[in-house]
Amino acid sequence: MDANTAQARELAAQPGRRRRGDVLQRAILAATLEQLQSVGYQKLTMEGVAAAAGTGKAALYRRWPGKPDLVSDALRDALPDPRELPLTDDVRADILSLLRCLRATADISQGAVFQLAKNEEGMESRFASMVDDRVLEPVRQLTLEVLRRGVARGELRPGAAGGHVADVGQAMLMHHAMTKGPDIPEEYLESVVDDVIMPMVTAR
């Protein structure tokens, strides 16, 4: 039983109490992931998810028009939220945190539940947009923010926050995944930060 299943069971095991808002929403999303893993996208139903979450279909339809939206939201919820990263004004540490967040996203996107849903009609491009909105674009904006603050403190060269500098980390992770395989070792992340990004942005 994995963490999602445990969470779904725990949240579902309170039928006497009326759960509202965030608590119920989290129970439904956890149950959706559990159903996706146990029966697959095609056999997943709104009824099945409602039953697994210990609630009624109406509670689902109040929040989601149907299965594709529900599954999308459940997968989105399984991704890391870059806006929760603790950024420190230590440029090297912050860039490394942002790269780790991208790596975690790649790992999750290649995982079983994403693969189970991805092959369905229209879902692949939908997931690509979701990953973009949830992780890639926020990471890009946070990277720019880290660089801008480094420039303002005089630690980074003027221009370090411009052009395509903020895409280099993501590009290097993508390059590793495409040429060397999907598992990206920590030493690779550190080498990208120390041999590529820091020399590119540091004022000397």
Add this chain to the structure above:
Amino acid sequence: MDANTAQARELAAQPGRRRRGDVLQRAILAATLEQLQSVGYQKLTMEGVAAAAGTGKAALYRRWPGKPDLVSDALRDALPDPRELPLTDDVRADILSLLRCLRATADISQGAVFQLAKNEEGMESRFASMVDDRVLEPVRQLTLEVLRRGVARGELRPGAAGGHVADVGQAMLMHHAMTKGPDIPEEYLESVVDDVIMPMVTAR
């Protein structure tokens, strides 16, 4: 009639003269590309290529064991050869030439003849290796050579030829293709050189 077809016809139109070595080989490879474009991979035959090249099947079988090897060689021959690039010891110009060679390779690989052959059994990974051997690895080695010579002249920082620096240009082209589409404008290449690679390698 495109350039390959014209070349194949011209070379084939000399039945009286016995063509040998390189000339015959080029005629056969040009005829292979022409056949690939006109009938597709599946219907392409050694006989058909021999007829289009104005030679006999034996001339083909002396050089290639069968269709997959012949088609691979024809596609390989259609790619640019990075070792023919004129390198100048002007780091910016040389890096830009190498990136243009990668872009041309991406354009050709996405073109009709590659697509026609790619979907056949086992051909996709074979083509990926071919593009790697013919273009990507030589570009990587030449990039390292350009960087090493720049370091030796004192124009580039020590370490500029190490780590993953030589992969950054290719990674940025790949990133553009995956996130913004396959047509890579000249301004993007120049921005990668001026905003990313040169600041990363230049001694300041």
